Amino acid sequence: MKPKQQKLLFIINPGSGSGDIDYKTEIITFFKTQSTTIETYELPVSCSLDQLNAIIKKAKADRVIAVGGDGTLKLVSECLVDTETPIGIIPAGSANGMAKELGIPLELQEAIELTIAGKTKKIHAIKVNKELCIHLSDIGFNAYIVKKFDELPERGMLTYAKAAWHAFWNHRKMDVSFTANGRTIKQKAAMVALANATKYGTGLQINPDGKLDDELFEVILVKEYAVMEILKIWISKLPWNPKKIESFQVSALKINTRHKVHFQVDGEYLGRVDSINAKIMPRALNIIIPAD
Structure with missing residues (x-):
């Protein structure tokens, strides 16, 4: 029996970083030669947790990838906290502190490849004033x-x-x-x-x-x-x-x-x-x- 084909959902913050990279195009181009199914969603200027939760639930993805900085990762994580769904990171922010902490490659192609090749690890978080x-x-x-x-x-x-x-x-x-x-x-x-x-x-x-x-x-x-x-x-x-x-x-x-x-x-x-x-x-x- 063939293994289940993975589906990845990429949550892209187009306002992250310097704006000189089209992350959506780069991601789609990379996966044209892969068997993995992908879906992309570009965050609007104002996006509520309810909106993003609805997008994630509808996609039914095996892995959800935050494309942006620490703020984008935080937004995605708020939707997936206390679940088993793996969260990936493509560093696209100004500082990318959490990506550096976890050893995520800052080079774009390597970071995209990691979204399918990486292993998963449970980490803790802190609730600070809710x-x-x-x-x-x-x-x-x-x-x-x-x-x-x-x-x-x-x-x-x-x-x-x-x-x-x-x-x-x-x-x-x-x-x-x-x-x-x-x-x-x-x-x-x-x-x-x-x-x-x-x-x-x-x-x-x-x-x-x-x-x-x-x-x-x-x-x-x-x-x-x-x-x-x-x-x-x-x-x-x-x-x-x-x-x-x-x-x-x-x-x-x-x-x-x-x-x-x-x-x-x-x-x-x-x-x-x-x-x-x-x-x-x-x-x-x-x-x-x-x-x-």
């Missing part, structure tokens, strides 16, 4: 950078550098409080990251202890604007200087802030908040990764 977080969420300095990045007309690392420079001169520290592992923390901080992954899409490692398949996530308390401290740890693998940065491993956490602060999840700016409720979601997603 939002699904796959990669990294934070309040404070980096969330402010994301806000300024979104306001600039161009994409890419130069635009990110401009946003970071603006944030460095204009962002102010927050008063935060939370309890982790029996210890109550009250601290002025530049930012607090809730980390499922280990590093941002820029390559900057914020969470050396991160694992995508354990049942904990890390809370990174950055007390100072300590870019050099993070770079030092990234390069030399030395421990944090606890006067500047501390890390806590938890399965659930509530953070309160004295005033409303900037908040982002997986690269999507979500406004200002004065509290964060976060909880681990074990084995929430089934992700396609390289076989080796």
